[in-house]
Structure formats: C-alpha cells, structure tokens
Amino acid sequence: MVFQAASMDSLLPLEIELAERLIEHFLPGFVFTDEPQHDSVYWVDLKLAQAPLRLARMPSRALPSQRYFKPGPAHEAIRNLLNTLERGGDIPADINLGGQYYPKTLIPVVRHLAVYLAPVPPQRKHDRHRVKHRMAVLNGLVNAYVAFSGEFGGKPAGLQMESWVAENVSRGGFGAVVSDMPADWLKVGALVAMQPEGGENWLLGIVRRYHRVTESNARAGIETLARQALAVEVKPRAASSYAALPGVPALIIEEGCAAGEVHIVLPPASFDLRETLEYGVQEKRYALTPVALLEQTTDFELARYRQAVIG
Incomplete structure (x- = not known):
C-alpha cells in the first residue's frame, strides 16, 4: 500500500x-x-x-x-x-x-x-473536470512526428490509431478509458499523440498511470506534455559533412521552457551532453546546445537544450 x-x-x-x-x-x-x-x-x-x-x-x-x-x-x-x-x-x-x-x-x-510520503503530500495542481469525449491516440515518437508534421493532413492515413474515451480533463492532462486493449505498447512512460474528436490539433502526452480493469478494459492517466510541437529532423553539428549525416526525428517544445531554451523529445540513446545538434526550418538553421536530460525511457528521451539561430 x-x-x-x-x-x-x-x-x-x-x-x-x-x-x-x-x-x-x-x-x-x-x-x-x-x-x-x-x-x-x-x-x-x-x-x-x-x-x-x-x-x-x-x-x-x-x-x-x-x-x-x-x-x-x-x-x-x-x-x-x-x-x-x-x-x-x-x-x-x-x-x-x-x-x-x-x-x-x-x-x-x-x-x-x-x-x-509526507504528512501533507503534494496537492493536485489543476482542477479536474468530468467530460465524455472520444479522442484518437497514436503511440510512439515516430507516429507523433508524422502527426505533428502536418504533411499528411489532420488524421494521417495508414497509422495504427486507437480510440479512447476521456473521462476527465485538467490543464495537466487526461484520465481516459481504453476499451479495446492495444498491443503491448500501453505502459507507464509511453509517449502518445492525442487528437480530440472533431478537432484538428494534436496534443503530446505521456502515460503516467495505467490500471487494467478487465482483460479488455483499462484506465490510463496521461500527462499533457505539450499542446504544440514542432516536428524536425536533428543532426549533430558538423560543418564539413553536415549534408551527408542522417537526421533523426524529434519534437521541439517551446511552451513552459525558460527563455532561450526548448525541450526536445528524441529517440532512445540520442542525448549526449557533449554533442550540439542542428536543425533547419523555414530556411533558417538553429543550433541546440544540450543542458540536461529530463526523462529517459525505453521509447524516448526528453531533454533541455539552449536554442540559437545560426543562419
């Protein structure tokens, strides 16, 4: 207990x-x-x-x-x-x-x-409101990258999309009912992209709580990581051979970050405190200097970077 x-x-x-x-x-x-x-x-x-x-x-x-x-x-x-x-x-x-x-x-x-485990444990930061709203759910960084890129429309075809029912919502996240259990990816720490029914925008979240009610039903608590994210490909900075280096999919988050910093969702084992990254968007290039690794799971890494325009 x-x-x-x-x-x-x-x-x-x-x-x-x-x-x-x-x-x-x-x-x-x-x-x-x-x-x-x-x-x-x-x-x-x-x-x-x-x-x-x-x-x-x-x-x-x-x-x-x-x-x-x-x-x-x-x-x-x-x-x-x-x-x-x-x-x-x-x-x-x-x-x-x-x-x-x-x-x-x-x-x-x-x-x-x-x-x-204190005499007065942490209190909920945001009020929770009961709702009954269906939402589309995509699992993992690659699927989230496709959703936030917007290149394939509001609901990218061909992706394995789950349908969950949000039971309550707060500024910090959702409580949802999962009626048909997906494959073995549903676990604490799973990265998900969510789109409320009837909406066009995607949200980025992390499964923080998960409880199986029956063999086919479960309840999940999802922390909202970001309401907007920029899908980019990042590469290590290497001026002489930059074009030849392969990029990795990443999601850049600006909300809730300190001035001049961003949070980046990366594939597992991508963060290196000694390695500056680079990406381009809308004919501009940006340098990303590592600050700290915030979270690490088997599916993704979340890290702080300082961002600067380099061209």
Missing part, C-alpha cells in the same frame, strides 16, 4: 526498485490503524482491488474492512536519510539495496519518497 501511495510513475525502473527497498526498510515507521486518526493520510478497503486513496474526505460509510495509514515516524527517518546523503554522507550499512550504489544515485529516490 505504501508503494502505491508513493506515486512512482515518474521514476526510472532502477529508481523504482530502490524505492521499493527503501520502503521495506522504513515500513515499521508507518502507522496503520483500524480507525481513522486526525492526521491519517490514506485509506484502503481490504475487500476491494484498488490502490490506497488519499483521505481528502471520509469514506461514504464505515466498513470493518477499511484501514487507515500515515507516514508517522517513517517520514522523519526518510528526511534524515536525505539530509545525510545531501551533505555528502554514506548510505547507512543497515539499508539493504540489493547491491552497491553511489549516494548520488539514491538522492532523487529518497527526495521523491520524502515528498510523496
């Missing part, structure tokens, strides 16, 4: 494994009770196959199968470990991580647990 409450959808697979071992270590510090306490944070019904829910309000009726829990002393212990690691200290010997790791590998995991 603590694992589910920790909202680890945004962590990498190794980080999730480390988080699970840390939760096991700190588990005695969490407080589980039959009755709600004034500072209980989560509740669960042991008879229902569902993840723990935040105790924003009491359940509609009290049942013997309900349990309540809060971080209790575990949160202070997690905070103490984070402070130790951030000050350059070593990983305590009594924490079994299943292997040897550098403290810097553990810091983002402990920081995540300290935030999401």
Whole structure:
C-alpha cells in the first residue's frame, strides 16, 4: 500500500526498485490503524482491488474492512536519510539495496519518497473536470512526428490509431478509458499523440498511470506534455559533412521552457551532453546546445537544450 501511495510513475525502473527497498526498510515507521486518526493520510478497503486513496474526505460509510495509514515516524527517518546523503554522507550499512550504489544515485529516490510520503503530500495542481469525449491516440515518437508534421493532413492515413474515451480533463492532462486493449505498447512512460474528436490539433502526452480493469478494459492517466510541437529532423553539428549525416526525428517544445531554451523529445540513446545538434526550418538553421536530460525511457528521451539561430 505504501508503494502505491508513493506515486512512482515518474521514476526510472532502477529508481523504482530502490524505492521499493527503501520502503521495506522504513515500513515499521508507518502507522496503520483500524480507525481513522486526525492526521491519517490514506485509506484502503481490504475487500476491494484498488490502490490506497488519499483521505481528502471520509469514506461514504464505515466498513470493518477499511484501514487507515500515515507516514508517522517513517517520514522523519526518510528526511534524515536525505539530509545525510545531501551533505555528502554514506548510505547507512543497515539499508539493504540489493547491491552497491553511489549516494548520488539514491538522492532523487529518497527526495521523491520524502515528498510523496509526507504528512501533507503534494496537492493536485489543476482542477479536474468530468467530460465524455472520444479522442484518437497514436503511440510512439515516430507516429507523433508524422502527426505533428502536418504533411499528411489532420488524421494521417495508414497509422495504427486507437480510440479512447476521456473521462476527465485538467490543464495537466487526461484520465481516459481504453476499451479495446492495444498491443503491448500501453505502459507507464509511453509517449502518445492525442487528437480530440472533431478537432484538428494534436496534443503530446505521456502515460503516467495505467490500471487494467478487465482483460479488455483499462484506465490510463496521461500527462499533457505539450499542446504544440514542432516536428524536425536533428543532426549533430558538423560543418564539413553536415549534408551527408542522417537526421533523426524529434519534437521541439517551446511552451513552459525558460527563455532561450526548448525541450526536445528524441529517440532512445540520442542525448549526449557533449554533442550540439542542428536543425533547419523555414530556411533558417538553429543550433541546440544540450543542458540536461529530463526523462529517459525505453521509447524516448526528453531533454533541455539552449536554442540559437545560426543562419
């Protein structure tokens, strides 16, 4: 239950494994009770196959199968470990991580647990509104590249397009029902391009939550990454042999970025902190200087770059 409450959808697979071992270590510090306490944070019904829910309000009726829990002393212990690691200290010997790791590998995991397993966990940034709207969904960077390029019209023919029903929407994303399960691509971290029914514009998103309800139905939570994206081919900068170098498909995102910077969605294993990229659009050329890798999955990489006109 603590694992589910920790909202680890945004962590990498190794980080999730480390988080699970840390939760096991700190588990005695969490407080589980039959009755709600004034500072209980989560509740669960042991008879229902569902993840723990935040105790924003009491359940509609009290049942013997309900349990309540809060971080209790575990949160202070997690905070103490984070402070130790951030000050350059070593990983305590009594924490079994299943292997040897550098403290810097553990810091983002402990920081995540300290935030999401706090007495007051993060609150939703945007209000959620109930809707009932069908939307077309394309999977993966290559399909998204085709959709955002606009070269094949608003609904590119020949692409494997899913039809999902959005149940709720906020500025941050969608909650959707998937009626006919697609192939094995639907997973946390999958990149998707979405187009609401009747619309012409595409949205770019990442599957952050995924729960199979039945063999053929599932619910997915999608974070909206961008409402506009520029489809380009990027190449390493090499003045003498630029024309001969093959380009790779990428999506450039400007919204939500610092001045002079862009976010770029790249194929896996494309980001290199030592390599400046280049692309052209509308008879202009741009240089992209790497800043940081923001997210990495088996399907794509999301990175920050500084952008400058070079010709």
